[in-house]
Amino acid sequence: MTEFRPVSQAVEDYLKAIYRLEQREGKVTTTALALALHVAAPSVTAMVKRLHAMRLVRYIRYRGVVLTAAGRRMALEVIRHHRLLELYLVEALGLPWDQVHAEADRLEHVISEELEERIAERLGHPVADPHGDPIPTKAGQVKEPPGFPLSELNPGTAAVIQRVADQDPAKLRYLATLGLFPQVRVTLLEKAPFGGPMSLAVGETRCTLGGELARQILVVPVEAA
Amino acid sequence: MTEFRPVSQAVEDYLKAIYRLEQREGKVTTTALALALHVAAPSVTAMVKRLHAMRLVRYIRYRGVVLTAAGRRMALEVIRHHRLLELYLVEALGLPWDQVHAEADRLEHVISEELEERIAERLGHPVADPHGDPIPTKAGQVKEPPGFPLSELNPGTAAVIQRVADQDPAKLRYLATLGLFPQVRVTLLEKAPFGGPMSLAVGETRCTLGGELARQILVVPVEAA
DNA sequence: TTGTTTATTTAGACTAGCCTAAATATCGTT
């Protein structure tokens, strides 16, 4: 029944990007895709036409693109691979958390369902990757975790980091030196106005963080200790 | 100095196939490559011209193809990936030994040198994969293990399996049910003439094996127990 | 509402890899 056609790596990358843009921006334009995928706009136009013909998106000229149910299912499948792999590489092989994204971006397209399953099992069927991003289930369920940017936390409040939304290795390495990971508890001490730097207590130490980075760190407030 | 250009998956597969044919047959013809890679002969002609232009092989029209030093280095690099991955998938994730070949065939092209290194470390820098095939070193050294086909062993002699040269999953599953793996000790009891079936003692049990399969199992004789 | 800026698509081209059919070279035999 469910007819099964294999799909190219490029197609999977487009679907993933479309999924992320739908989440973050609501609508998905040609230009946004071109930017996200580092290709020229006409390349995107050509590809979304193909995706439309494959019934993975609905595409209306000049109106952007929307995932179909089949397209969303495939996107989530690839994202599941990606996030399981990231976690596996960190947990089982000790790769640094700033490198696993790039590695997973290539591996996600080639692992079998069998291998995916073994990895999930070995990890105890985890629900989040090393950056706090939720891992879709086999059935395609995702629960985006709650949380808002650390930059909007009120001074004097404690919170637990849920997610680090940036994937730039340099930034991740820097955050690691500060001890800022998902599940870590922080207290906001002071905040300069207009997106300026903030000073934080992390465990025993304290640090200063620019507004840029603080916007990428999602937190949930907790009771003071 | 060593200029580093990335190479496509197709190129890596050709280099690997050329390497294997050089080992097994001595010379590498267009037809042999076409057969090995399941492509049409003219596709091979086109590709070996490109490989020649890239200085990965020397190609003379109608005369076949020979790996250059650079080509051999690349082939061994991919083979190293393949065999490390096969062993890792069996050891660390418990995949059945008949499935790891197909999985490794896709993964070998996308893992980073960093990940390769972690895997090798985790495995304790092994020298052979689950089928007994030698794992080239980082520097490109391979030592083909000794051994001759089980089909040529003399009746009454004991031997240790060095290598199972077949990679057909069905055959490998069958051999697994008989307990025939590398490092396993067997004794040849009887042998029918003209490549006919042979009866073996494997541990406590005995079994019968067709000449076809016996030719793919490489052994080294040992003292009787 | 008209004109300008910006986003998007069309047109046309290119590369890597693959294919089939036809031409040609090599090899093994007589």
Added chain:
DNA sequence: AACGATATTTAGGCTAGTCTAAATAAACAA
């Protein structure tokens, strides 16, 4: 030494995915 069989290459074509330059539609502002 020549012939037929076999191996190999050439010729020509196709798809996926990319690009730049040019045309056009949509959005915004006066």
